Amino acid sequence: MKRFYSPLFLIGFTCSLSLAAGADESWIPLFNQHDLAGWTGVHEVQFDVRDSNLHLIEGMGWLRTDQRYDDFILEFECKPLVENYDSGVFIRAGLEGKPWPDTGFQINLKQDAWGTLVRGYRPMIKSEVEGPAVGEWAAFRIEAKGEEAVLFINGEKVWEADFIEPEEGYIGIQTENRAFEFRNIRVQELGYTNLLEKEEEGFRFLKVHAGPQDAWQLTEDVVLICSGAAGGWIGTTTPDYGDFNLKLDFLVPQEGNSGVFIRHPGQGDGAYTGMEIQILDDDATHWGPLQPWQKTGSVYHEIAPSERATKEAGTWQTMQIIADGARLTIYVNGTPIVDADLDEEKYAKSTTEAAGLKLRPRSGYIGFQNYDGDIQYRNVRVKHLR
Secondary structure (H helix, E strand, C coil): CCCECCCCCCCCCCCCCCCCCCCHHHCEECCCCCCCCCEEEEEEEEEEEECCEEEEEEEEEEEEEEEEECCEEEEEEEEECCCCCCCEEEEEECCCCCCCCCCCEEEECCCCCCCCEEECCEEEECCCCCCCCCCCCEEEEEEEECCEEEEEECCEEEEEECCCCCCCEEEEEEEECCCEEEEEEEEEECCCEECCCEECCEECCEEEEECCHHHEEECCCCEEEECCCCCCEEEECCCCECCEEEEEEEECCCCCEEEEEEEECCCCCHHHHCEEEEEECCCCCCCCCCCHHHCCCCECCCECCCCCCCCCCCCCEEEEEEEECCEEEEEECCEEEEEEECCCHHHCECCCCCECHHHCCCCEEEEEECCECCEEEEEEEEEECC
């Protein structure tokens, strides 16, 4: 088995929260039943996988998702394995704080506070639900939209809240030296468009703008694969992506090289006429000594990532790109690596002969580069910010 190391103020009220469940295909599994891909341990935490379940061993820390979530429906099942059990599930959590996040909220999995909503160490809404017996599974459903949230346990509504903030953060599982197991962890994001939706004659939201049409294929399990036939790009059918939140998973092979175009005007090389967010094997030797602005998550040739956040090539990783007017924020595997105000004077000029980032388009296509070697994308979804 592989191991991964790494609250009194009560209020009551009723609010109205209406969330549509959507189609089943929009659910994204957060746990693959095999390993901890897509999760990162924070502080002292020990988890492993036993009998296809996520098994919490011990520690004082938490396991966070490699992606951040704003409006969502989260479902999971859990069971305590010892008496006097204590754990929790975080939503909209931040990275600051030890051993647990300072911001966001926790749905308590403590034996005498089962389902209580906690902020920091302060219970905000007390649950009257009795915790399960040791070894007994319980089913949770958490719906969050804006500042509103509602919790269901075993199909019964437990509480509603109208003060959930911040507007985006991590989903996490708390360790508090008590053994727990989790399974069937999945999330459905609200307000996002799945760019990989396919129609009978091709993609609904994507088209090949340049290069060989057959270089891009969509598998039955909805993975977009590029064959590596050099040249061209596939992108959205419309150029109206200006202010948006884009999330995706990518798998770059050893020595692989690709990129995500944003605000591409549809003409010229998108790395210079729009912006290219680089995707690369950061350990590659094929390209010679790599410059910081060549690494994954960089704005190619212009803004280097603040730190390396990539994992080994050949494994699935996550990226999030938020373009909001002049503000550009990029996360790789949940780590913030670019936070830039493109209106700053230092972006008025480019490091190449291209226009400076300050002068480049603020709207355009989203695209994926066919450069060299295989590249795979999945769970590609986007939300317009306005």
